[in-house]
Amino acid sequence: MLTLELPTQSLRRGRYLHGQLASASTRSKNSRTYYASVDSVGQVEAYVESERAWAIQRAQERGLYDRLPVVRLITKVTRGLRLKVEWVDWNGGVGAQELSRLGRRERQWLFQLGPDGPEPAWLWLTEQGLPMAPDRWNGVFRAANLRCEQVLLSEEDRAVDRRFRLAEAHGKSPYATPHCGRHSFALYMLILLNELFEKRYGLTKEDRRDFAQLFGDPWWLVKTLLGHSDVETTKRHYLAPVSHLQLESILAAAETADESQDIEDMDGVFARLAQETVGIQDIDTIVEVAS
Numbered sequence: 117m118l119t120l121e122l123p124t125q126s127l128r129r130g131r132y133l134h135g136q137l138a139s140a141s142t143r144s145k146n147s148r149t150y151y152a153s154v155d156s157v158g159q160v161e162a163y164v165e166s167e168r169a170w171a172i173q174r175a176q177e178r179g180l181y182d183r184l185p186v187v188r189l190i191t192k193v194t195r196g197l198r199l200k201v202e203w204v205d206w207n208g209g210v211g212a213q214e215l216s217r218l219g220r221r222e223r224q225w226l227f228q229l230g231p232d233g234p235e236p237a238w239l240w241l242t243e244q245g246l247p248m249a250p251d252r253w254n255g256v257f258r259a260a261n262l263r264c265e266q267v268l269l270s271e272e273d274r275a276v277d278r279r280f281r282l283a284e285a286h287g288k289s290p291y292a293t294p295h296c297g298r299h300s301f302a303l304y305m306l307i308l309l310n311e312l313f314e315k316r317y318g319l320t321k322e323d324r325r326d327f328a329q330l331f332g333d334p335w336w337l338v339k340t341l342l343g344h345s346d347v348e349t350t351k352r353h354y355l356a357p358v359s360h361l362q363l364e365s366i367l368a369a370a371e372t373a374d375e376s377q378d379i380e381d382m383d384g385v386f387a388r389l390a391q392e393t394v395g396i397q398d399i400d401t402i403v404e405v406a407s
Contacts, residue, residue, distance in 0.1 A: 117141070118223060118237045120193060121215070122160065123152055133157055137343075138216040141223075147216050148343050164239075172235050175245025181227065181234050188225045189234060201226070220250070253294045264289045268403075290399040302338050302354040303396070307385060309334035357395035 123135030132151050139147040175181060188203040188211065199215040203226065213222070224247040226237040238247035265274055268289040273281060278291075339350040383400065390398035 117239045119239050140217050140219045144343050168241055171241050171245040176233050186225045187227050189227050257293050261291050290397055290402050299354055305338050306334055357393050
């Protein structure tokens with residue numbers, strides 16, 4: 117993702133923003149819309165103004181960007197139905213391309229002119245101020261997992277290779293990967309959408325069938341948000357931990373006494389689900405028990 121792709125358009129009531137994932141950046145090579153809370157986007161913007169700006173400043177002071185073999189300085193961004201960027205390189209050559217069609221390598225070459233010189237347009241940077249390759253996120257999560265284990269596990273537990281630790285030791289410390297974010301998102305959205313359908317909209321079975329024919333059921337909506345072409349992929353791989361559970365039983369603890377109330381906080385539902393189902397972690401519960 118580039119800095120100029122950060123979502124800025126608010127949905128109704130302003131609690132969420134929506135942005136566009138470039139087709140060249142997705143596995144399916146199909147562009148799709150995503151949604152982010154105002155708070156989460158605010159945290160990204162804070163990163164841009166602090167850690168990212170610091171890394172860029174250090175790189176500029178070392179003349180790092182001047183020594184890169186390929187730099188495409190963005191000269192214009194054409195707004196409209198399809199964003200298009202125009203650039204000029206170190207040799208004076210000019211070019212242009214639809215933003216959605218720019219692949220990973222081409223995106224790493226894009227720079228914007230800042231107050232102190234060229235700055236990478238790539239959003240997430242290393243401490244050296246260079247674009248952070250996607251697979252580097254595995255190392256970030258691995259380091260976070262090790263920090264959790266250092267704090268939450270005993271010395272005896274840490275001495276055992278993670279593959280051979282007892283289930284009790286695994287349950288003391290959270291373990292996450294970048295892909296866990298997609299699984300967590302899928303589970304959260306499935307339960308929340310069913311809660312909306314069942315409680316807030318008050319749909320009967322017949323109403324729900326008609327609604328699904330027009331707009332799709334929660335499974336279909338989650339499939340679309342994840343960018344899957346087949347809903348069976350969503351069911352089989354992303355939501356396998358709850359495939360044996362009926363959604364009615366999942367939501368049994370999430371009923372509200374008054375329909376005028378907001379949807380109940382789902383934390384309790386997920387905590388219970390983590391206790392009853394293998395493959396789901398509730399990090400809040402793990403940390404609370406450890407402390």
